[in-house]
Amino acid sequence: MWKLARLAASSLRRSRRFSTAIPGPCIVHKRGADILHDPWFNKDTGFPYTERDRLGLRGLLPPRVISFEQQYARFMESYRSLEKNTQGQTYGVVSLAKWRILNRLHDRNETLYYRVLIDNIKDFAPIIYTPTVGLVCQNYSGLFRRPRGMYFSAKDKGEMMSMIYNWPAHEVDMIVLTDGSRILGLGDLGVQGIGIPIGKLDMYVAAAGFNPQRVLPVMLDVGTNNQRLLEDRLCEWPFLLCDSYFFPVFSLLGEWWERSPSRKIYEDIYSHELSLIDLGLRQPRLEGEEYLSIVDEFMEAVFTRWPKAIVQFEDFQMKWAFETLQRYRKKFCMFNDDIQGTAGVALAGLLGTVRAQGRPLSDFVKQKIVVVGAGSAGLGVLSTSIQAAARITGNDETAAKKQFFLIDKDGLVTKQRKNLDPAAAPFAKDPAEIDGLKEGATLIEVVRKIKPHVLLGLSGVGGIFNEEVLKAMRESESTKPAIFAMSNPTMNAECTAADAFKHAGDDIVFASGSPFENVDLGNGKIGYVNQANNMYLFPGIGLGTLLSGARFITDGMLQAAAECLASYMTDEDIQKGILYPSINSIRHITAEVGAAVLRAAVAEELAEGHGDVGPRELKHMSKEETVEYVTRNMWYPVYSPLVHEK
Numbered sequence: 001m002w003k004l005a006r007l008a009a010s011s012l013r014r015s016r017r018f019s020t021a022i023p024g025p026c027i028v029h030k031r032g033a034d035i036l037h038d039p040w041f042n043k044d045t046g047f048p049y050t051e052r053d054r055l056g057l058r059g060l061l062p063p064r065v066i067s068f069e070q071q072y073a074r075f076m077e078s079y080r081s082l083e084k085n086t087q088g089q090t091y092g093v094v095s096l097a098k099w100r101i102l103n104r105l106h107d108r109n110e111t112l113y114y115r116v117l118i119d120n121i122k123d124f125a126p127i128i129y130t131p132t133v134g135l136v137c138q139n140y141s142g143l144f145r146r147p148r149g150m151y152f153s154a155k156d157k158g159e160m161m162s163m164i165y166n167w168p169a170h171e172v173d174m175i176v177l178t179d180g181s182r183i184l185g186l187g188d189l190g191v192q193g194i195g196i197p198i199g200k201l202d203m204y205v206a207a208a209g210f211n212p213q214r215v216l217p218v219m220l221d222v223g224t225n226n227q228r229l230l231e232d233r234l235c236e237w238p239f240l241l242c243d244s245y246f247f248p249v250f251s252l253l254g255e256w257w258e259r260s261p262s263r264k265i266y267e268d269i270y271s272h273e274l275s276l277i278d279l280g281l282r283q284p285r286l287e288g289e290e291y292l293s294i295v296d297e298f299m300e301a302v303f304t305r306w307p308k309a310i311v312q313f314e315d316f317q318m319k320w321a322f323e324t325l326q327r328y329r330k331k332f333c334m335f336n337d338d339i340q341g342t343a344g345v346a347l348a349g350l351l352g353t354v355r356a357q358g359r360p361l362s363d364f365v366k367q368k369i370v371v372v373g374a375g376s377a378g379l380g381v382l383s384t385s386i387q388a389a390a391r392i393t394g395n396d397e398t399a400a401k402k403q404f405f406l407i408d409k410d411g412l413v414t415k416q417r418k419n420l421d422p423a424a425a426p427f428a429k430d431p432a433e434i435d436g437l438k439e440g441a442t443l444i445e446v447v448r449k450i451k452p453h454v455l456l457g458l459s460g461v462g463g464i465f466n467e468e469v470l471k472a473m474r475e476s477e478s479t480k481p482a483i484f485a486m487s488n489p490t491m492n493a494e495c496t497a498a499d500a501f502k503h504a505g506d507d508i509v510f511a512s513g514s515p516f517e518n519v520d521l522g523n524g525k526i527g528y529v530n531q532a533n534n535m536y537l538f539p540g541i542g543l544g545t546l547l548s549g550a551r552f553i554t555d556g557m558l559q560a561a562a563e564c565l566a567s568y569m570t571d572e573d574i575q576k577g578i579l580y581p582s583i584n585s586i587r588h589i590t591a592e593v594g595a596a597v598l599r600a601a602v603a604e605e606l607a608e609g610h611g612d613v614g615p616r617e618l619k620h621m622s623k624e625e626t627v628e629y630v631t632r633n634m635w636y637p638v639y640s641p642l643v644h645e646k
């Protein structure tokens with residue numbers, strides 16, 4: 001099946017790439033230079049002469065017409081030479097340089113950008129998405145050149161219903177929204193968190209074929225509690241306003257400069273282009289009702305203008321992640337990716353680890369799983385996995401819960417915990433169940449005592465699966481212990497792939513949220529690295545929901561997505577420790593996931609249809625026809641003839 005999937009994916013790519021079919025026209029309401037400056041329609045030197053005439057472009061471009069294929073080759077050539085020229089430089093310098101060259105293309109010509117992204121997704125996903133997107137967010141104010149998406153701030157209260165009409169597209173299918181309060185494992189980055197919705201939506205376009213003209217990244221700026229951003233270094237050190245090229249001049253000031261507190265800041269700015277001015281509101285985050293009233297107003301505005309849009313909540317701190325999910329999930333078409341998308345991807349991986357041991361899925365309930373991190377992601381994984389275990393055995397959730405152990409920053413979570421977080425309470429252990437372990441037991445104590453089959457990290461703390469913990473996993477009761485270091489970005493991963501294989505042994509299954517290279521174990525053996533990242537599900541959840549026309553995203557639809565991913569891999573691959581498909585076939589897996597979500601919506605009688613395809617037609621589609629329908633509806637970047645209409 002896996003081979004078939006790959007073949008299908010590559011033949012889809014090939015046929016599209018060399019297709020001679022003439023794409024349908026695209027109506028534009030602008031002419032001349034306005035078109036050249038609009039990345040949705042711009043073709044750079046690719047405008048044919050007839051189009052140059054029709055659109056008033058004659059003379060605005062050099063005379064030679066360059067084909068799409070030539071433009072593509074030219075871009076890839078510059079990208080490869082940038083790779084060559086930055087060899088030996090630090091990760092930060094190289095990856096930001098790569099991000100910049102891609103971002104410039106994104107800002108100029110989206111058709112070409114998405115084509116190079118789709119065709120080179122394995123190389124480019126780590127740049128436009130995790131992990132580089134984390135570095136981009138950290139430096140966003142400094143990297144900012146052109147706005148992308150929309151910004152709604154606490155200052156816009158009462159205005160959002162009209163502001164939403166400032167967005168130029170008539171239709172929007174998918175919105176990714178953040179308030180910047182928990183960006184990957186990097187904490188509160190305020191307005192700079194906008195990089196995350198942009199990166200997620202790039203994946204929506206690349207993996208699910210959303211039309212880039214119908215997606216919208218949104219930042220809800222309600223302030224920040226990040227002291228560094230609040231202090232706004234520009235105001236503290238006004239003389240730093242001068243251009244960074246003056247840095248060498250400052251160096252001439254000798255010892256005074258050496259001792260100056262500004263020096264470090266200036267060096268940061270000079271060497272990494274760090275921002276001097278944060279672009280967000282300089283106020284502490286709104287809390288309580290004030291906060292919720294802003295989100296309420298935004299949601300009302302969105303669904304008033306685009307009643308069929310879908311909103312993905314992304315990287316909200318835990319308290320608001322749970323609260324907003326409960327508040328809106330039965331009112332609007334929305335989901336929280338960190339809670340629900342992550343849970344499905346993790347569950348698919350956990351079921352894979354049972355198969356990797358050559359055991360039937362019913363043995364899932366016999367696996368002992370330690371989850372490290374009791375935040376939105378960790379708790380989402382726990383509740384979804386417990387529900388799945390209960391379904392598999394037909395037992396109730398109380399029985400299923402016994403196999404899971406939860407650890408947070410204060411150690412093992414038990415019912416004896418003072419100020420136990422209500423969200424974590426359902427997973428807190430009874431002292432009678434933990435046989436000798438105490439409330440707050442450390443990670444190493446828990447691993448030594450429990451000898452878990454799986455150690456799964458969603459703590460955001462880099463390196464906490466240290467040598468001692470990984471070595472203790474050698475005593476696991478599993479024949480193939482699994483280590484999931486799911487925190488992002490790379491620096492925040494609980495361990496590296498190399499360390500996991502080195503300390504826990506060659507016979508483990510390894511997955512991480514950010515990509516690592518496979519590990520050479522010697523003697524021709526390879527330690528496979530899986531990327532357990534919600535990117536395997538959110539694009540399909542969004543696409544399946546859109547095409548079904550469902551007004552809500554139910555647990556049943558999410559469960560269908562997770563089950564589809566879990567059954568995607570062959571036993572042969574799973575035995576090798578490969579739990580998820582290669583990112584190269586992300587469009588194929590997304591079509592399957594999208595179809596599964598759509599069918600679940602149909603089964604729950606929620607599907608209202610999309611475009612010309614009504615609920616009855618959806619209902620009568622076979623499984624294969626649904627996959628084909630979803631695939632056919634994926635946007636693919638080709639230059640369409642532009643037709644001007646006033």
Ligand SMILES: NC(=O)c1ccc[n+]([C@@H]2O[C@H](COP(=O)([O-])OP(=O)(O)OC[C@H]3O[C@@H](n4cnc5c(N)ncnc54)[C@H](O)[C@@H]3O)[C@@H](O)[C@H]2O)c1
Binds near residue numbers: 317378488
């Ligand atoms: N791979 C993926 O698809 C994926 C998806 C979602 C989140 N994540 C990552 O998971 C991490 C956590 O996300 P979140 O939304 O749950 O964050 P969160 O802030 O809501 O939760 C973090 C949790 O980790 C716990 N923690 C902190 N220090 C700890 C320590 N030393 N030992 C044990 N636990 C500790 C905290 O108590 C808290 O419960 C982030 O790095 C994020 O990037 C990955």
Ligand SMILES: O=C(O)C[C@H](O)C(=O)O
Binds near residue numbers: 183535
């Ligand atoms: O953004 C990612 O790469 C995954 C996840 O949503 C996260 O918050 O870490």
Ligand SMILES: [Mg+2]
Binds near residue numbers: 184314337
């Ligand atoms: Mg996230």
